[in-house]
Amino acid sequence: MSEWISESLAPPGPLLELHGVSKWFGEVRALEDAELVVGTNEIVGLLGDNGAGKSTMIKIVTGYHRPDTGTITWKGKPLTHLTVQRARDLGIETVYQERALADQQSLWRNIFMGRERTTRLGLLDVGGMRADTERLMVDFLRFTSQAVTPESYVGSMSGGERQGVAIARALHFEAELIILDEPTMGLSVTETRKTLDFVREIKAAGKSCIFIDHNIFNVHEVADRVVVIDRGHTAGEFKTSEITVTDLIGRMKLLAETGTLDGRAATGAEA
Amino acid sequence: MSSVEQAPVGAPQRRSVTPSRGMSTFYRHYGLQAGTVLMAVIIWVIFVFGSSETWLHFDIYSSLMSTVPVTQSGIIALTLTLVVIAGEIDLSFGSVMAVGTWVFMSCPQPELGLIAGIAAGLGVGLLNGLIVVRFGIPSLVATIGTWFFWAGIVLVGTGAAGAGTDFAGGFTTNLLTGRIGGYVPAEMPWMMGFALLLWVLLNRHRFGAHVYLVGDNDQSARMMGVRSDHVKMGVFALNGAAAAFAGISSTLEAHYFWPTVGSGAMLPTVAAVFLGGTSIFGGRGTIFGTFVAAFVIGAIEPGIVSIGLTGFYTQVIYGAVIVVALIVQSAVRGRVQR
Numbered sequence: 001m002s003e004w005i006s007e008s009l010a011p012p013g014p015l016l017e018l019h020g021v022s023k024w025f026g027e028v029r030a031l032e033d034a035e036l037v038v039g040t041n042e043i044v045g046l047l048g049d050n051g052a053g054k055s056t057m058i059k060i061v062t063g064y065h066r067p068d069t070g071t072i073t074w075k076g077k078p079l080t081h082l083t084v085q086r087a088r089d090l091g092i093e094t095v096y097q098e099r100a101l102a103d104q105q106s107l108w109r110n111i112f113m114g115r116e117r118t119t120r121l122g123l124l125d126v127g128g129m130r131a132d133t134e135r136l137m138v139d140f141l142r143f144t145s146q147a148v149t150p151e152s153y154v155g156s157m158s159g160g161e162r163q164g165v166a167i168a169r170a171l172h173f174e175a176e177l178i179i180l181d182e183p184t185m186g187l188s189v190t191e192t193r194k195t196l197d198f199v200r201e202i203k204a205a206g207k208s209c210i211f212i213d214h215n216i217f218n219v220h221e222v223a224d225r226v227v228v229i230d231r232g233h234t235a236g237e238f239k240t241s242e243i244t245v246t247d248l249i250g251r252m253k254l255l256a257e258t259g260t261l262d263g264r265a266a267t268g269a270e271a
Numbered sequence: 272m273s274s275v276e277q278a279p280v281g282a283p284q285r286r287s288v289t290p291s292r293g294m295s296t297f298y299r300h301y302g303l304q305a306g307t308v309l310m311a312v313i314i315w316v317i318f319v320f321g322s323s324e325t326w327l328h329f330d331i332y333s334s335l336m337s338t339v340p341v342t343q344s345g346i347i348a349l350t351l352t353l354v355v356i357a358g359e360i361d362l363s364f365g366s367v368m369a370v371g372t373w374v375f376m377s378c379p380q381p382e383l384g385l386i387a388g389i390a391a392g393l394g395v396g397l398l399n400g401l402i403v404v405r406f407g408i409p410s411l412v413a414t415i416g417t418w419f420f421w422a423g424i425v426l427v428g429t430g431a432a433g434a435g436t437d438f439a440g441g442f443t444t445n446l447l448t449g450r451i452g453g454y455v456p457a458e459m460p461w462m463m464g465f466a467l468l469l470w471v472l473l474n475r476h477r478f479g480a481h482v483y484l485v486g487d488n489d490q491s492a493r494m495m496g497v498r499s500d501h502v503k504m505g506v507f508a509l510n511g512a513a514a515a516f517a518g519i520s521s522t523l524e525a526h527y528f529w530p531t532v533g534s535g536a537m538l539p540t541v542a543a544v545f546l547g548g549t550s551i552f553g554g555r556g557t558i559f560g561t562f563v564a565a566f567v568i569g570a571i572e573p574g575i576v577s578i579g580l581t582g583f584y585t586q587v588i589y590g591a592v593i594v595v596a597l598i599v600q601s602a603v604r605g606r607v608q609r
Contacts, residue, residue: 113491124476
């Protein structure tokens with residue numbers, strides 16, 4: 001049962017695989033025998049109710065929690081002792097909405113936060129970092145407003161733009177897998193649009209993404225594949241090209257009522 | 272030919288926006304600094320009109336150049352700026368001045384004493400940082416504690432007895448407090464040197480970048496791999512070293528060591544930092560602003576006396592300056608954050 005997911009729908013040559021992963025917090029089971037595969041250059045949407053185990057899964061991927069059972073594989077190689085630092089070195093980057101940016105600092109200082117580039121004298125390469133930021137603004141962020149420069153304060157930007165800055169930063173530092181945890185929470189419709197466009201840019205840049213959002217419409221719109229988590233285990237998955245958003249909502253409803261995505265009591269593959 | 276004329280319709284309009292963008296960028300980045308300079312000029316003009324015989328002669332400036340850097344602890348205001356940008360405060364520097372000077376006075380050899388005194392200041396500063404970082408005590412409270420503690424230690428150690436500085440003789444005294452060309456007090460180039468070094472550290476070094484980030488948003492800085500604890504301990508250590516230097520220098524200027532040296536330093540130093548536009552909330556501030564503000568603060572007392580008011584007004588104005596500067600910053604911050 002634990003093999004079906006990756007074999008069926010994920011593209012060949014997976015970037016990240018979680019197999020049979022369980023995690024207990026004392027008496028509480030957060031994950032049991034959970035499965036997750038992220039393909040190379042694939043956007044995977046993670047759906048599930050509050051407490052279904054999405055964030056536990058993400059924290060395992062980012063090295064924050066160590067799973068009690070199961071295996072994590074990165075580009076085909078098993079990862080035994082994944083730490084936060086190790087995950088970052090591999091190119092797994094999490095983008096948190098409000099916690100990722102320093103509001104009173106300039107755009108370029110935020111892009112290079114904690115990874116400032118220096119010249120041979122040990123001084124900051126301010127010119128180079130500004131130029132790189134300018135390039136990111138044109139190529140990725142598509143900031144057309146003349147009022148925004150690398151010297152602009154991040155605090156003066158809108159929610160969607162800030163999300164874009166955080167994603168641009170991850171891409172600039174060669175993140176292979178970008179994890180977006182509720183990136184549209186609290187954003188207006190236009191700002192949500194902008195954020196979803198940035199998620200598509202991740203795909204265009206040839207990188208992968210795990211996209212978590214409460215809004216099924218958002219997930220269905222940008223993800224290549226949707227993985228459904230329910231009460232600690234992986235309930236199933238769908239290619240977004242093969243299921244309409246209405247059907248997806250119907251399936252989620254069935255899941256809530258019957259515990260399975262097809263309404264039958266048995267477990268099995270979905271497509 | 273006609274197609275060439277038609278093509279860039281939107282371009283000229285867009286370009287015309289550029290100058291205003293330049294102005295608003297200038298305003299946002301240098302507005303507070305320009306304001307500090309403007310205020311300095313206004314106060315100077317008032318003093319010149321109030322007492323031109325004082326303010327149009329070199330003597331008052333020579334005097335300010337020796338008192339502002341060390342006695343009024345302008346040099347400490349510069350390092351304290353880094354502490355405040357990092358989101359912390361250090362109120363113990365007055366007694367760290369005494370600790371450093373006491374160590375200096377206890378060394379039979381003045382050059383060695385200078386190094387030992389500054390090292391002692393650095394160590395006490397580091398200890399401040401350690402208390403704040405390891406035990407998570409707000410620096411405001413922690414440094415009030417260490418302020419009393421070290422002042423007490425010096426009083427106990429010296430028996431509250433002062434001593435002359437004749438032992439320091441020629442070289443060290445001249446190095447720190449000599450008169451360049453017979454006019455310019457050495458304290459001034461020292462303060463300029465400190466300012467230049469700290470400017471480079473703050474604006475052109477990774478450490479300074481991290482000072483801003485930690486003060487702005489400690490949590491996100493940590494998440495992005497900034498070693499916040501080290502940064503904070505670093506700024507406290509710097510402040511301690513600068514305090515010891517200022518204590519030794521002001522003692523040599525006075526030719527006498529009082530164990531209470533630095534006890535009056537707190538108000539003007541803190542006032543200079545906030546008047547210079549450094550945000551009490553952390554994440555913003557400049558060396559330039561503090562530098563100018565230190566001289567404004569230093570000029571207030573002689574200015575008030577020279578125009579014929581009683582010196583008691585000094586404290587009134589210091590207090591008012593701190594409160595007004597904080598209100599202005601709070602208003603500016605509200606606008607920046609929207």
